[in-house]
Structure formats: C-alpha cells, structure tokens
Amino acid sequence: MAALKYSRQRESIKHFLAETKDHPTADAVYLHVKKEFPNISLGTVYRNLNLLTDIGEAVKIATPDGGDRFDGRVEPHNHFLCKKCGRLLDLDLDMRSLEEVNQLAAENFDGIIESSSTLFYGECSDCIKKSSQ
Amino acid sequence: MAALKYSRQRESIKHFLAETKDHPTADAVYLHVKKEFPNISLGTVYRNLNLLTDIGEAVKIATPDGGDRFDGRVEPHNHFLCKKCGRLLDLDLDMRSLEEVNQLAAENFDGIIESSSTLFYGECSDCIKKSSQ
DNA sequence: AACAATAATAGTAACGATTACTGTGATTAA
C-alpha cells in the first residue's frame, strides 16, 4: 500500500466535512472547496472522498434518491431523509440502542453482523411547520 | 394522475420480483424478463420498477456500492450486505423491534418518523464457511 | 538547499446507471 502524502486539497475537503452538517454530495463538496482552490478538479474531490472513506475518516451514505452523500462524523449514528424536502439529517440513537439492534439482528441471522446503518424516513420539523401555516 | 393500464411486461417484472429473493438490480431484472420478452427495452424495465416502487408494490434499496436493488417484498423488513461477496440478503426483525427502533428514534428527533430501513454489514454464513476451510 | 522518488493534481475522456424522447403498438371504455 502506497504511503499517503499530504495535500492541501485533501485537507480542505476534510475541514469542510468536519464543519458542515449538511451531508453534502461530492458535487457540493466540489463547489465549496472550489472557493479556496478555484481550479480543483471534480475527480480530485471524488478520489479524496473515497480515500477518506477507505481510511475511516469519512462515511459514504447511500440514499434511494440520487447520488451518495458524505459525512465527516464517523462515529456510528443514523440518518433521516425528509420525504418532502429531501434533506438528510443526523439522527442519534444512544449507543445501547444501536448495539441492541445489531444483537437482535444477529439472533435471527446466520452470519456475522459487524455494523449497521439505519435510514429513517418521514417529514422534518421545517416541513411540518410550513405545511401547518 | 393518468390511469394505469395493464401490460404483460409489467406483469412479468412483478412476477419475477415476487418469486426471487435475490434483490436484483434493474439490469438483472432486464436480463430475466428478456427470456419471456426478447425485445423488451431496458427503459421499460426502469420505468416499471420505478412505477411499482411509487405505487408501493416494490421497494428500492440503495447500497453504498453500486446500483440500486429492487425487492418485491414490501412489508417492512431489513437487509444485510456481505462485505466479502457483496450479496444482499433479507434480514427480519420482529415487528415489535422494528417499531421500537422507530419510537426510540422519534424521541430524539423533532419531525415525524414514518418508517425506517436498516442495512446491516458483515460477513454472510457462506463466506464464513469458505474462509474456515 | 538540491535531488530523486513518487504521490497527488488538473484536465479530459470514458464509463455505467438511469432518464428522456419519439414514433408505433396495446389496452381500455364507450
């Protein structure tokens, strides 16, 4: 495995992921980092997002509607997708609950369960407010 | 909303989804239905899979590695993705557990949670067998 | 500080999955 070399672009991508709670798509990361590196390439963004995901410094989140999202929070946690506005939000369950779900699943399952990720669906508070006006 | 008309192609797609437990990709559905309708179009398969998903007769499953999978089982249940062989398997939790997770999540969340889907990761029993030989 | 080795980049082309378009054929209700 080749040694990892520092790059300012990767650092900028990491910082953006760390500071945002938006679960941006690769393109959204690109548009942001472009402000600091006007001629960064979209391929560079993808390569680094995948690299960060591989070394455990980012998480890739698949949703049924469109491209993957990326998250700088790597501790186990879950997500909520609003059916109305499409926003992806963090949703924390306490550690115990997370582990319980995995244990419960393991009882009904014939292999080894290492982790899990739950995507919740519904309507976010912002959309509820708007539709009740 | 336009009225739905019967089509033999859609019926064939539905039957395939109902009889398989493979969580096929759109392309896999295409290849299968092609046996019965040799000149069915891939676009027709996509259109019908999305239609069935919209009317609640199929489920679309997003995974972090590649294209979406489709499932004819529409009752709430979860899935397991084997990190070794990439197979996607059904994983059932009892109803009570499913609802408990949603309720638990609702306590920590500000919107309305209607449903959830958990993807478990790990190693399936087949891969465990193979690597222990 | 200069060098050599090599990882990372920008830019662009290619790719796979999915959707959109168009003219033709099938289904439906009258």
Added chain:
DNA sequence: TTAATCACAGTAATCGTTACTATTATTGTT
C-alpha cells in the same frame, strides 16, 4: 370498432463516477 390514451421498443441524452495522462507537489535523503 372506434377513439383516446397509456405503454412499448429503440435510441439518444444525462448524470454521477471513475480512469487516464502529463504536470506539479510533497517527502526523505544527500
């Protein structure tokens, strides 16, 4: 049987992502 319209096959276009290549940046060594 007809008229309306939905669904189709075939194809082109789009979107998200990856691969390629020549150049630039980083790193360890003199």
